[in-house]
Amino acid sequence: MNSLGPEHVARLRAVTPGCAQVCHFNHAGASLPSQGTLDAMLGQLQREASQGPMEAAIGGAQLQEQARQAAARLLNTEAAAIAFASSGSAAWGMAFNALGPWQAGERILVGRHEWGGNLACMAPAVAAGAQLEVIPCDRHGAVCVEALQAMLDSRVRLIALTWLPANGGLINPAAAIGRLARQWCIPYFIDAGQALGQISCDVQALHCDVLKGAGRKYLRGPRGTALLYIRPGFLDQLSPPPRDVLSAPWNGQGFSLREDARRFETSEVSLVLLAGLGQALEELLEIGLPAIEQRIALLANRVRQGLERLPGVQLQDLGSSTGKSALIAFTLEGWDGFALKTELARRGINIGANGVAYTPLDMQARGLESIARIALSYFNTEAEVERLLQTLAELAG
Template sequence: MNRAEVERLRAATPGCASVIHFNHAGASLPSQATLDAILEQLQREALGGPMEAADQTIQARARTAAAKLLNSVPEAIAFASSGSAAWGMAFNALGPWQAGDRILIGRHEWGGNLACIAQAVGAGAQLEVIPCDEAGAVSVTALQQMIDPKVKLIALTWLPANSGLINPAEAIGAVAREHGIAYFIDAGQALGQLPCDVQALNCDVLKGAGRKFLRGPRGTALLYIRPGFMQRLKPTQLDVLSAPWDGDGFALRGDARRFETSEVSVALLAGLANALEECNGLGLAQIRQRIDSLSRDLRERLMTIPGLTLHNLGPADHQSGLIAFTLKGWDSVELKQRLAQGGVNIGANGVAYTPLDMQARGLESIARIALSYLNTEEEIEVLLGSLRELAGVGGD
């Protein structure tokens, strides 16, 4: 992705003119075309009636674009209000849980997923953490040694929220498939940042939010269900869309929309459809290359700031666009707020987001830079200058 292409994309993104945004892992900046798609649908609803303006082609566009992104089929895609809601619906549909059922997770599992799993543990299931390898990633070798007939689920957060780690999702999927074990991937930070091929990943369920690197609107999320796995999942909440009346009773749909309800924001799906199509048009290979180039350079330069400590995991040559750090003398939330006063957005995470990993590493909080292909070298210079100033250091 050359500079001219980056400038074109930035010019089509209103937020780039008003803020320096390094919080794409929290929520990214939408394009004007995405905003227009949402507003135009709302206008149609206001003028012609919300129900009457519910154009089914919008949902079809979004589903087709999501399927292309994941190398799947539209029938395998459901939409939800958040990634956590999507994961929770799929997890709860995998039950009922029995005493002795084993659930294997990585140490980096998202806190919201752990909250859902806690209910299964309350029913007698056993939650076990797969050991990490020397780089801090989930160890595939250790996982293989933990497999037995009682393992009912392997759950992986692919890209943790509190580090630049990229877990070996494909290798873990090969283990799960070999043993016929259900495999759930939380791809919240991966979608829109890395190529994501569900066929290669061998996952049964995958979820991700629309608002992050996909640059879609808040209140949207994707849920992929492998077609051959669909019948194993029995949703706990149904309505006339997910289980329509067939003349004799209410029958579950045979596609992923068994996890949807009849009430949906068509306007938000219009925005998501546009964001997905933009992402597909750019291609994940060049998106990944751009983010990787920016983040490698930034990590190296951050290490030169006295008092700044990086808290990333994984090999230095294979990390995501998330950079976790702390700055001596600064609380992470206060640091985020101080930078925001100067027009620079970053993120800050506490223990609740990734409790097992944060506790294992003795971290109470981290500040987080999350890069997008929209970011520029000039913005990075401003960020570094601000951090040096807050660290009490002069310029280069």
């Protein structure tokens, strides 16, 4: 699909039950699933109820592999490089822990916008003597590639990047960082939680070794699902601690790790959820990322312009004026971000809110205690945008 016109958006909304119930601007938290996604999950659940859960797993496994193929197409990779997890945080944590023990003096380089959950995973490595260092920002607030280059040496064991931070519209230069990491043969992890389903995510162009993202956000899949990409040439450097008969099957003489990304999976999995994720991925691929990006950029520009005209509103986005994501961070005078989220929900409008714990390094650096966050998707409408802006104008007094 080349573009998403009003008639296309109307059709998408007609098959999304939540659109008739709420004005939803929290797609970066969790988006609204389509009826097709709900039907895929219900179908597998009904088969499990009527045939028996183990017996219905044969068909469920086929749906799981279809989801894996769709995820591979989305990321421009092979299906063997894709694992499924229960959440983006679980996926990132498994990959990080699979790097093995950390030694004193080894260095971890992160952007200032790194997700709090990822930083929490790094805490044991820091306790073991590893150094966690923050890459300086450029004048737009993004990770500075030149500053990163000056920091690199043989002691750097990992570069970690949150590509689209949770607390604003910044899009970090993920591909440029990947080129540096590949030149230095340094492992490179990307948290693409806000990127998957919003912008193109080509792992070949990104030069990353690991990439993860939750299914519930812009992919519009169910909660409890996530994608984990492991670059095939990097797989042998990772030894996941949890193992079972799927991730480390019996080979006749002992148990050996699989030679694909499924060494990060276990045999017990919700095929109901993966049926839904597979359907959501197929629907996304049918629409196409170019049309999605174009539609989201148009709506986000409209929201930002509207917010700039409201008294008491301060945009809190980082990034250049020409390249921001659909996550719009702002503060409203007299309102805590979470209190504003609650009040808007009372009026039938969903937004997000972030506190210091979510992106602690960046929030503390900017002196922010909380932000309100509007996260648009391609099936939001101009009428919803106007309703949101009008409601905020009323609250601004």
